[in-house]
Amino acid sequence: MSSIGTGYDLSVTTFSPDGRVFQIEYAAKAVDNSGTVIGIKCKDGIVMGVEKLIASKMMLPGSNRRIHSVHRHSGMAVAGLAADGRQIVARAKSEATNYESVYGEPIPVNELAGRVASYVHLCTLYWWLRPFGCGVILGGYDRDGPQLYMIEPSGISYRYFGAAIGKGKQAAKTEIEKLKLSEMTCREGVIEVAKIIYKVHDEAKDKAFELEMSWVCDESKRLHQKVPDELLEEAKAAARTALEEMDAD
């Protein structure tokens, strides 16, 4: 896929002759190795879902949260090195509370995305820091409505209707593009996200996974929270039936 750096990839402060910084690209590879993370913007909110690959049967379901609330109105789903992700989430939480204590209103999502992106980018500027090995999908609902951002290890941050990172991101992106997001409510979005994650999960390579989903929408009173249990079960059931129908063909 990509050429080996040979000499230009030892430090994040070195450019290669063709203008690439290899360390950042290697960091992106760490993200590609993790379970798929999807975010979509529906007409009344954001839905995020994570394919949590279960490393061991001894793990308690519901532990190792991959989606974290950053403030009342926004949350982050993390893909890649989990410990790096925790650091980014901690920084985002602190930026959000700091903004509110200074300006008296919840931090606008685009402002938060900019700050997180700056922080991630910071770690690509010095030789004594390594880039974050994780990508983040940030979803929030502020005065300007629901917004979805994705921040990559390079520090790039764009606003999206639908975003996917991790192992199955290509397949997931294709599926998301098929959806009519502007007409979908978050309730329907939850079912669709579950279906996509079940679909892109590779049964051969990774056995078990746990589906973790969160939303921020009018129905959740614009608060970021885990998708309610009954809706989550409904989504999982719909996803399993959809998968069986596909296999039956």
Place this chain on the structure above:
Amino acid sequence: MATTMVKENNSGPAQLLGPESAFERTLYPYVTGTSVVALKYKDGILMAADMAASYGSTLRYKSVERMKSIGKHSLLGASGEISDFQEILRYLDELILYDNMWDDGNSLGPKEVHSYLTRVMYNRRNKFNPLWNSLVLGGVKNGQKYLGMVSMIGVNFEDNHVATGFGNHLARPILRDEWHENLSFEDGVKLLEKCMRVLLYRDRLLWFELNSIDSVNGPLV
């Protein structure tokens, strides 16, 4: 926070505190709220406070909410310096926010909030820079009722009925005589109204607001 340049020419606590002593000590409260009265009833807590904030003896602000709900389970009422109360509300806001962000099915109950407030008040008092408030913290969690009080020097206790300020002298004797376990909501309201009436006559209350919290509905305003 009230700050006054106090010129103390002889040595004393001001000298020993160091550079911050010259401009970081609360000496007098300026805009104050008067009593808060609260009692436990059958299903939860009833709390009453007036809606006035005085500037000395002038009734300066006439629709101040001196009771706020904290999280899902508690009610906080405060008397004393209103600006310090607002600062306490900011601390609690951040506390509850971080608690909610765990999103793990647990939430801080009245006992925990009361303990937190006691720590805050006591630590400030130790720095000779108190938050000039008497706080009443009541709530219900998992069917358990809780009612406690914290003073500005960090004294805290739990009881079946509490009052701050003048309420301690005027309302509590009434409560001691007439309070009993398993008061109904209506009886509790009547009892509080009786206390507030005495405070109206004797402490020049304006108009009071009643707040209740029970295990079913959570805080009602």
